[in-house]
Amino acid sequence: MTTLHIEVVYPLRDEQHVVHLEMPEGATVKEAVERSGLLARHPEIDLGGANKTGIWNKLAKLDAVLRDRDRVEIYRPLLADPKEVRRQRAAEGKAMKKGGGDLAAE
Amino acid sequence: MLTAILVLAGIGLVLGAVLGWAADYYKVEEDPVVEKIDAILPQTQCGQCGYPGCRPYAEAIAKGEADINRCPPGGEDGIQRLAELLGVEAKPLGEGLEPKLKSVAVIDESTCIGCTLCIQACPVDAIVGASKQLHTIVADQCTGCELCLAPCPVDCIAMEVIPARLDNWKWRYPVIRLKQAA
Numbered sequence: 001m002t003t004l005h006i007e008v009v010y011p012l013r014d015e016q017h018v019v020h021l022e023m024p025e026g027a028t029v030k031e032a033v034e035r036s037g038l039l040a041r042h043p044e045i046d047l048g049g050a051n052k053t054g055i056w057n058k059l060a061k062l063d064a065v066l067r068d069r070d071r072v073e074i075y076r077p078l079l080a081d082p083k084e085v086r087r088q089r090a091a092e093g094k095a096m097k098k099g100g101g102d103l104a105a106e
Numbered sequence: 107m108l109t110a111i112l113v114l115a116g117i118g119l120v121l122g123a124v125l126g127w128a129a130d131y132y133k134v135e136e137d138p139v140v141e142k143i144d145a146i147l148p149q150t151q152c153g154q155c156g157y158p159g160c161r162p163y164a165e166a167i168a169k170g171e172a173d174i175n176r177c178p179p180g181g182e183d184g185i186q187r188l189a190e191l192l193g194v195e196a197k198p199l200g201e202g203l204e205p206k207l208k209s210v211a212v213i214d215e216s217t218c219i220g221c222t223l224c225i226q227a228c229p230v231d232a233i234v235g236a237s238k239q240l241h242t243i244v245a246d247q248c249t250g251c252e253l254c255l256a257p258c259p260v261d262c263i264a265m266e267v268i269p270a271r272l273d274n275w276k277w278r279y280p281v282i283r284l285k286q287a288a
Contacts, residue, residue: 012242
């Protein structure tokens with residue numbers, strides 16, 4: 001039975017919470033988040049609701065199985081509306097930088 | 107007389123053999139100078155020196171391809187330490203490079219649109235976030251390389267200078283101002 005070295009992060013603007021864990025093989029995202037103790041310290045986290053989770057910058061479901069050295073991330077929803085931002089930029093007549101086109105297509 | 111010559115020649119041969127064996131047996135795999143240079147470089151992986159990261163720059167210095175004054179995050183004390191290590195004259199930072207205060211990138215959360223472009227640019231995986239989720243920079247892991255500023259389509263990332271506090275303040279490496287030789 002190998003142990004997995006997992007990092008759970010819940011980043012806020014001024015303080016980024018990083019918790020290092022050792023989990024047994026076959027552990028899931030949900031288990032790691034629960035073990036991290038971040039839920040108790042931050043009751044505002046709405047797991048599976050407003051706050052989505054992911055591994056290494058890719059969204060992952062709560063029942064996703066972890067691999068060694070995964071970074072489990074608890075995200076917060078966007079405050080800005082990407083479509084609104086794009087509409088404003090178009091109104092101002094600014095050219096889109098690289099990547100802007102992808103966002104419009106979504 | 108003859109015995110003395112033979113004894114000294116014998117000692118010479120034995121020691122020579124030992125040295126030859128030791129050089130082969132304790133061979134250092136990599137150029138140790140590269141390690142030492144790399145240890146002095148600030149590991150921001152920012153690429154301002156014109157090389158893709160700190161290690162390639164260290165290798166270039168070791169080969170004599172690059173000058174020692176191409177690293178703005180290292181600052182003047184970095185150059186001074188490199189000069190000491192390599193036994194060359196220290197010189198001011200190369201042209202077109204500006205010394206900067208230590209700072210970290212911070213994302214303006216009210217404008218971030220969750221596009222992940224900054225995440226792809228970050229050389230040290232300091233940015234947490236996914237597609238259409240708010241991105242946040244882990245300040246402890248940010249090296250202040252500024253590589254995330256340019257890709258952001260909404261210009262929501264700014265550099266914030268790290269204020270000196272008791273827990274992060276340290277003695278600066280002594281720098282002796284260079285005088286122009288007469």
